[in-house]
Amino acid sequence: MFRQSQKWHAENKIVAIVPTMGALHEGHISLIRAAKSKADKVIVSIFVNPTQFGPNEDYDNYPRTLSEDIKKCREAGVDVVFSPSVPAMYPDNSSTWVNEDVLSQYLCGTRRKGHFRGVCTIVLKLFMICSPDIAIFGQKDAQQSIIICRMVRDLNIPVKIIVAPIKRESDGLAISSRNKYLSPKEREQATVIYKGLQEVKKWQKEKLSVAQIRRKLIRFIQQEKDIRIDYISIVNVDTISEITRPDKGDKLLIAVAVFFNKARLIDNIEIKW
Amino acid sequence: MFRQSQKWHAENKIVAIVPTMGALHEGHISLIRAAKSKADKVIVSIFVNPTQFGPNEDYDNYPRTLSEDIKKCREAGVDVVFSPSVPAMYPDNSSTWVNEDVLSQYLCGTRRKGHFRGVCTIVLKLFMICSPDIAIFGQKDAQQSIIICRMVRDLNIPVKIIVAPIKRESDGLAISSRNKYLSPKEREQATVIYKGLQEVKKWQKEKLSVAQIRRKLIRFIQQEKDIRIDYISIVNVDTISEITRPDKGDKLLIAVAVFFNKARLIDNIEIKW
Numbered sequence: 185m186f187r188q189s190q191k192w193h194a195e196n197k198i199v200a201i202v203p204t205m206g207a208l209h210e211g212h213i214s215l216i217r218a219a220k221s222k223a224d225k226v227i228v229s230i231f232v233n234p235t236q237f238g239p240n241e242d243y244d245n246y247p248r249t250l251s252e253d254i255k256k257c258r259e260a261g262v263d264v265v266f267s268p269s270v271p272a273m274y275p276d277n278s279s280t281w282v283n284e285d286v287l288s289q290y291l292c293g294t295r296r297k298g299h300f301r302g303v304c305t306i307v308l309k310l311f312m313i314c315s316p317d318i319a320i321f322g323q324k325d326a327q328q329s330i331i332i333c334r335m336v337r338d339l340n341i342p343v344k345i346i347v348a349p350i351k352r353e354s355d356g357l358a359i360s361s362r363n364k365y366l367s368p369k370e371r372e373q374a375t376v377i378y379k380g381l382q383e384v385k386k387w388q389k390e391k392l393s394v395a396q397i398r399r400k401l402i403r404f405i406q407q408e409k410d411i412r413i414d415y416i417s418i419v420n421v422d423t424i425s426e427i428t429r430p431d432k433g434d435k436l437l438i439a440v441a442v443f444f445n446k447a448r449l450i451d452n453i454e455i456k457w
Numbered sequence: 458m459f460r461q462s463q464k465w466h467a468e469n470k471i472v473a474i475v476p477t478m479g480a481l482h483e484g485h486i487s488l489i490r491a492a493k494s495k496a497d498k499v500i501v502s503i504f505v506n507p508t509q510f511g512p513n514e515d516y517d518n519y520p521r522t523l524s525e526d527i528k529k530c531r532e533a534g535v536d537v538v539f540s541p542s543v544p545a546m547y548p549d550n551s552s553t554w555v556n557e558d559v560l561s562q563y564l565c566g567t568r569r570k571g572h573f574r575g576v577c578t579i580v581l582k583l584f585m586i587c588s589p590d591i592a593i594f595g596q597k598d599a600q601q602s603i604i605i606c607r608m609v610r611d612l613n614i615p616v617k618i619i620v621a622p623i624k625r626e627s628d629g630l631a632i633s634s635r636n637k638y639l640s641p642k643e644r645e646q647a648t649v650i651y652k653g654l655q656e657v658k659k660w661q662k663e664k665l666s667v668a669q670i671r672r673k674l675i676r677f678i679q680q681e682k683d684i685r686i687d688y689i690s691i692v693n694v695d696t697i698s699e700i701t702r703p704d705k706g707d708k709l710l711i712a713v714a715v716f717f718n719k720a721r722l723i724d725n726i727e728i729k730w
Contacts, residue, residue, distance in 0.1 A: 279557055279560065280556065284552055309613045338548075339585055
């Protein structure tokens with residue numbers, strides 16, 4: 185993979201990577217489209233990365249649909265699908281990890297211990313193997329995108345990160361591989377998440393405080409009794425730390441993580457205060 | 458730096474880096490010579506890396522001789538000296554680190570908390586900035602070389618690591634920037650370290666056990682009363698873990714770290730059992 189990429193660089197081609205865990209859906213396809221609009225050659229990596237799953241998470245059950253994924257990549261005009269095995273990526277005595285220590289302490293980081301260590305490590309590895317000029321990540325995983333940008337800056341990694349907008353179903357639900365876990369009823373209830381996030385803009389216009397907005401959003405989402413809220417946080421986009429009195433012009437991330445029965449879903453919007 | 462290196466790659470030049478903390482001496486020059494013999498272009502980085510020094514170590518007093526270093530590099534035929542400032546390498550809110558978790562737990566790692574985290578992080582950063590094909594490290598820092606090789610493998614870093622032999626003074630003392638800390642008397646006493654390591658081969662021929670050799674080496678070095686032993690360890694070269702009953706053919710590292718008054722000196726030899 186590295187040599188292929190070096191060959192492309194020698195031909196002055198811009199190379200983009202879209203790192204995925206497979207089970208490709210319209211969200212991924214929109215990332216691939218973003219990659220194609222910015223680069224001459226597009227690599228899609230498909231790797232369900234064990235090190236970013238906690239012991240009680242859904243690694244074993246995570247949907248794996250490689251042959252369909254490859255077909256979708258072909259249709260989307262992807263140049264290379266890179267789909268390594270777990271032992272190829274993690275030899276038995278692997279012992280080196282990339283840790284982002286600050287931004288990883290908030291939101292999903294507090295709930296999913298070791299998650300961002302796994303993410304940072306695999307992303308760096310994929311960058312080393314695929315040698316892209318550009319990498320596309322989705323805004324849906326907002327914290328991930330922010331941490332990857334920090335990692336790239338801190339470690340001087342010569343890859344430009346592009347964060348592409350969240351792709352949504354027609355009723356607003358953020359498209360996710362984990363939506364497959366939802367029953368039809370839960371799928372219907374899940375629309376309350378984005379509806380709530382849309383309300384935020386209205387509440388902001390009504391001059392509610394950050395704390396008031398947060399409380400109203402919690403109440404709004406809890407209309408659906410089958411949903412258990414993991415967190416609803418309003419944070420500074422740059423530091424991911426909770427913010428109570430933003431200054432005018434501050435960019436805030438409203439981040440939501442909820443559990444249905446088996447599924448954990450996340451969504452977010454950014455607003456300017 | 459990255460662009461210059463990319464230009465060299467485009468011209469099919471092999472690029473080598475010799476990462477140093479400056480205060481260049483014959484040991485470094487021998488690494489530069491090794492680099493020149495393997496590569497078309499040689500970069501020497503000079504950066505006293507604060508993150509690999511512990512709070513009570515010699516960061517502030519570490520010798521800094523940049524103008525002399527640059528002169529020596531020019532004489533040695535180095536193509537580029539890369540000497541960044543601390544704030545350029547570590548912006549205020551830097552938060553990403555590379556950790557090697559296993560091999561770093563032995564020898565110097567137990568004594569110098571965070572040392573190898575600092576080493577791995579800065580080396581990865583230098584690799585990203587300088588984009589070398591090859592990097593030269595010294596066998597004097599044996600554990601460092603082993604950990605860097607592990608990091609490069611684990612993170613799929615496309616850099617070939619070459620470990621060059623220890624350069625010694627005519628009386629056998631391993632050349633080190635920290636030898637400058639020694640008084641004339643201590644400088645004389647310090648020769649006992651390598652003399653002891655040379656004795657090991659004799660003791661091995663006499664069929665002494667690993668434990669016996671270790672005890673004899675401790676006693677040999679303690680002939681010099683001003684020396685305080687930090688550790689004397691006999692470890693497997695691959696795992697850096699203590700070994701008591703090696704199999705025939707095993708490669709062992711005999712590693713020594715000692716304190717004089719201000720100076721901490723290390724040395725080592727490899728033997729085949």
